[in-house]
Amino acid sequence: MTGCAQSVKTSAPEENFWSGRLALQVEDQASQSFSALFELRGSAQNGGLVLISPLGTRLAQLDWKDGHAQLVTSAKEARQSDSLDNLLHEATGTRIPVAALFGWLQGMQATAPGWQADLSGIADGRLLARRTDPAPQATLRIALTR
Template identity: 45%
Template sequence: MRAGWLALQMGAMLIGASLAGCATPSHITQPLRSAHDNHAQWQGRISVQVQGHTPSLMSASFSLRGDAQNGELDLHSPLGTTLGALQWTPQRVQLSDGSKHQFFTSLADLTEQATGAALPVEAIFGWLQGRDVQATGWLADLSASAQGSITARRISPLPEVTLRIKLDL
């Protein structure tokens, strides 16, 4: 139990440090909430474990709104501190850490910066809806999706990545 808590704390500290260290000042942007108020919302816990020469683990509570084209993902530490807010539209992809914003050319680049791995966002929205959506290089296990648990592994390209999502039901 203590080792699990330590891993969770270390993951939260790592993502917090990476978000704070990589953000660059920019102008204040408007929240995207109005773009997808009618879309589904999910809350729970997410972890992304990257294997390889320098393994990493990101673990956080999350709140996800929208869809693969227009959405927001808020990440929180175990103590409730906001680690980062990811926002995307067809025109803008950004990561905010409060007063600073960092802009990206793609959603894959954004998720890699925030979690340590480029995530298949379109497939994740399908998985959250219980659909077995295929994503190149990823194998999803939806056998426990009715209980709010999703696991997916990226086996190609290396390094291997394990994504775990546990929804608050």
Template identity: 30%
Template sequence: MRLLSALLAAALLAGCAAVPKLPPERSRLRDFALEARFALRVTPPDRAPRSSGGLLSWEHDGRGDRLLLSSPLGIGLAEIDMAPGLARLRTADGRRIESADPESLTEEVTGQRLPVGRLSDWLLGRTTAGGTLERDAAGRPARLNEAGWQIDYAYADAAPDAPPSALTLNRAGEIELKLRIESWRELP
């Protein structure tokens, strides 16, 4: 369950310390790093919900993504590297799993094909032509719906250029991931 929880948290990414401002034009932001806490709840059909949580360190740049998942006490559980044509998971016990893309990797590990490739865009409130985005009074992303997922955004600051301090990702009540972003920075 820990590996499943860690991978789902990476795949999907309340209350927060001060978070640096994002550039006013989110559409131009490409590369970032963040530190977050996550809480994950999975409710399989006809079974009791299972919950877990921990820490997430995420770097996203033009070459790909690197995610480090740790227990609430900071003990490393798994590292996930994603680049075009390759997704690799390494667990603390030395296990390695590779796939051609992050969605195939999540399907192999969890049995579900999860939209890992969309997470960085969802974090910034970017959607595809098939999705919808609602904005708050300050013009920031408030709710995004795409491919059966609903992403709700919360902000610790009222400024129009404030980055989200918390996200809740939900798929039909069967998977809920809450992220509390503790630090956020734009990468050069």
């Protein structure tokens, strides 16, 4: 009888996880644009983000926990910071409202200074957020994989 018995696995509650495509456009003098596939897990306090090229190459991995953030690029270059917000600003050239982003992905209208999120397409896996203040203007588009 013990040979047929199956062990029961206990696991932690499932953490938040999203994947899909994202595009970030920053309207400054150089007008920067970036797009990639992504996998996002966790929360604004503890989580990770992996950016992947259309060919499946890992472009970068960002992990944060307990007031510490680390970004590792495909060239194995690593940046660290005590602030996730500051590290993202260094990497992207703009401030991204991480706490609000997690709320938006859950369909909640979270506020972030200068940002407006359009959640009308979130049921279809689409999110659009624009920052108008402070300059430079920025647009974040997310299309979730179902």
